[in-house]
Amino acid sequence: MATEQKQTEAGMQRWRMTLVLVAFASLLLLLLGRLIMLHTIEQPFLFEQGEKRTVRSELQPASRGMITDRHGEPMAVSTPVVTLWVNPQQVDPQKMSEVAKDLGMNARDLVRSVEKAARQGRSFHYVKRQVEPELAGRILKRRIAGLYGDDDFRRYYPAAEVTAHTLGIVNIDGKGQEGLELAFDQYLQGQDGSRKVVKDLMGNVIKQLGVDAVPQAGESLPLTIDLRLQYLAYRELKAVVQAHKAHAGSAVMLNAKTGEILALVGQPSYNPNNRATLRPEHMRNRAVADLIEPGSTMKPFTVAAALESGRYSPSTPVNTSPGYKRIKNKTIRDHRDYGVLDLTGIITKSSNIGVSLLAHDVGPEAIWELYTKAGIGQPGTLGFPGEATGSMPYPEQLDELRLATVSYGYGLSISPLQLAEAYTSFVDGCRKHVSLLMVQTGTQPCERVMSERTAHQILDMLETVVGKNGTGKRAAVEGYRVGGKTGTAHKVGRSGYEDSEYTAFFAGLAPLSDPDLVLVVVVDAPQGQEYYGGEVAAPVFSRIMEQALRLRQVIPDQPGEAQMLQVAGGSR
């Protein structure tokens, strides 16, 4: 080459040629050096940046477990939905107006909010969450650049307000907020999956680099609730709350032999499917979270304590004259002077004087022991959020006056659910622990409260309450022997007990020949002329019990037996 140049020399000097060559060679060297640098020193950094731009970590939400009733009927179901979002940096805001039209949103608002997000430099903006999959599919088919859809789930409650208090509610992110959804959140939730993928421009996965977690659907949770009984209890409770313009109400139905909760309803309720109408004061599960003074529904327990002492029988006479009694400047009254009543008559007529005489005779220790065994003042065992723990004064605190008030259900507090649980002890003298989950049923042995003999005697007494001379005759169910106890408690206001605000109760069992169901009905602050437990709560008890016994196909009692016992009870 050099010789050629020498030959074709046209005034060009040799050093210029060398300069050009050196310049090119050094440029080449520079490039080579850069190449080596990129491949060695900067390689990890560049690789990472490259991955960041192509590899997506994709979250795969797990579906939340179903909550079902005891027969597998769905009570809470998660259904797939799509969350639509845009990257405001990539999307043309004007295109959002047609999306808004499809979604039934205000076009101008959406365009404006996307524009604002773009100005603020955001790269994520929700268009709408929880969109129906079909509609979202139609919108995504338009392939608007910068518009994306993510899979998600929405919780739906088929029975709506009927089961709202028991099930609770989840928030928009699918996390439990109330009730069972909160208590068993971990169990229901499952495990979200995530994987690393490379996606093309259309959002199709072209390469899967690895799976970090496989999505695992949440477990389903079968409850002991029977949806049919739940429906009918709710319907009847709602009717009575409306008819009496009551503030609130609740009803609890238990299987008398196992303690399984078959129905748990409250009023006022709410529709968990429509979050816009939620009102916190309606979300309270009154049957579990509210404490009430059980009033006269406690009297059978006082009488049971007397029978257990061995010094009384159902026909032992007690003189309740003159129908009032003064203890420490307070006067305890009966409705009228009932004269001499036997123990059965004390329950039939719901005599305050009668039970306070019995309580004073057996003493505070015996009363406290039996009440405590019946679960009064004990913490709840369901694990339900906000589950109430009642109160029961210690024997040392039970002076003459407090012992008297406790004997007829004042000065202590329990939840309607605990009252129902306590009543299961009249079946065979043993209190069954309530359960709301199928798996919980029968895990705890029952607690002996009284002897079987005493329990049977109490059941016979409770039947007279529903008989024609009793305070709860409107609780009767034709064809079945029913027993129960009415209760009417003054509500506690700012300055002690209110004179004109009441809570009406009825707690009872049926059929008495072989108890199948325990039902407690509480109506809070009924307005108007009728407010006694026997007038407000007993008819609801009768209606719910009648339909429930039929639904459960319980064999009616022998008519002769029932009538005979009613006559025997009423002859006093």
Add this chain to the structure above:
Amino acid sequence: MSVLQGLLWSLVIISAVAQVSIVSWHRDLLQEWQKADRLRQELLQEQTRLVLEKSTLTAHGRIDTLARKRLGMKDPDHTQVFR
């Protein structure tokens, strides 16, 4: 030397072709899986929709009113109860 060279060359060619075909196979499988996953998602939608539909149609209150209104059924009278 030239035999070894030839062998190495052919190995390089074989492994290159194998890589390409494996990558293509991976993509095919991935597409298949994606289709299956989409189908699963659709079936899940369908299933939950049907579950909800069934529970709405068989709701206690609805059956009760249908039985009364359309079929003219009523609660048995007490005199009809078997005793």
